[in-house]
Amino acid sequence: MSLRIVEEEMDPEIKELIEKGFDKTKVLKVSLPKPGAVVQRNVDALLTGFKYVVKPMRLTIDYPYKAVEYPEGYRGMFRVDDNKCVGCSLCDVVCPADAIRLVLKDKKKVPVINWGRCIFCYFCVDICPVEAFETTKYHDAVFTRFEDMLTTLEEFTKRPEDYVPMRKIGKRYKVVIDEYRGLRYEPVG
Amino acid sequence: MVYIGPLEIPGRLIYDFLHIFILPGFGAILVLVILIIWAERKIAGLVQLRYGPLHVSRRIGGALQLVADLIRYSLQEFIVPENVDKIAYLMAPALALLFAVIPIAFMPTAPGIAPPIYVEPNLLLILAVISLAPIFVIVTGVASDNKFAFIGSLREAFLMISYEIPFIISILSTAFIYGTLDLYKIVEAQSKAFLGVLLNPFAALVAYIAILRITGRFPFEISEAESELVMGPYTEYSGLMYGVAMGIGYIKLYVYTLLFSIVFLGGWLPISSTGNIVFDYILGNIILLIKASILMLIAVFLRSVYPRYRIDQAVRLGWSLILILSGAAVAWSLIIRLIIWR
Incomplete structure (x- = not known):
């Protein structure tokens, strides 16, 4: 009885998945963490942090020394x-x-x-x-x-x-979308 | 042991001076705290995909950032609010700093050389003195007439009780194995067998987690929670006193990691006493400081990985898992002492 009520109130996307032939129990259990996974997740988090320390992947730019070349129509002074x-x-x-x-x-x-x-x-x-x-x-x-x-x-x-007194800006860079890192800066000219 | 005895006045006095003011003492504290705070900011910057401190001294990666900060703190106006308990407000951070630093005088840090104040059970003495520091943190919060400071000091009180007891139990449990409360003899005992980490891993784990809490490092940085209580017990401080209050946590981290690396990592261990006092003093201290620095780096690295526990979660963890683990450490020590390694 209660199972039928759950099925009726279910998200249509999950319902569609079940109709396509996915195992219903698997679909419903997906968000429950396993108790033994706590250590694994802690280790994963620490390793991810350590990876960024030894191999920096910076998304910001070293501003007064490098700066982004702004596009046409940029609203400046x-x-x-x-x-x-x-x-x-x-x-x-x-x-x-x-x-x-x-x-x-x-x-x-x-x-x-x-x-x-x-x-x-x-x-x-x-x-x-x-x-x-x-x-x-x-x-x-x-x-x-x-x-x-x-x-x-x-x-x-x-x-x-x-x-206007302005900061001396060094080299200009343009922003490029990169599949791996998200953003990348390439020198202009 | 080739201790320089208290009666050999010339060498003794020079060594005492160097111990307190240069190598494990104030000079090393100043340099290491500056570098560790810089490393903490830099690591947090790298993990969050940015640069971290860089503008001050660009050639060495902004390592002098904290020197600039200290100059700014000391030039800033020091405001004493009207309604604070003035004597307690001014004295408490200084006393907390004092009781955090004093244990260095009891620590043997080099082979063949006794610490400036040498008593037989110096592990017990260090634990007794260093446990006094959090009391003055609580005094700080109560004395400055501020609700954030008061809540922060209450949290400090809760956490102090729930984590110092497992810390002291786990440190003292190693004394069962070594059969002594003298840090020098503890290091000698480790040189004959294994390092303390391998002899009693439970005690090392509990002690390190408790160090993270006692010194306010990240999963347990609850009493000074920036986003909830402005600066916790130190909210009302400004100027140079703010710099001191901020440094207390790092100085405590330094002293606790020194103690940890003597008890569990064998202190100066790869080398032993050669008879040449100058060589022993420099090399022993440097090896000890490298061990302590690695532990401090791990402690500050956790800031960039972990969020902050809620107060009830942290207290529950302290009274359940950590206390049980410290009991396990005592049991493990007894097993090793009575059955495996007589």
């Missing part, structure tokens, strides 16, 4: 071209982090950014009707004071690498 800008203030309205504010330049409103608030969502870049923002892949900025993160218009019209 950006600048504004104040000659293209028409002062529509759409970027200020759409900014979810309230990072953009407008300053007056020759009776025209032009955006400046606070890098401390910017979340790099690129809504401003997308919404701009005249494509006044020029994007870059840089994001490795290092600021030592909060005030430095508030850009002036003069700074925001320059490319970020010209006014």
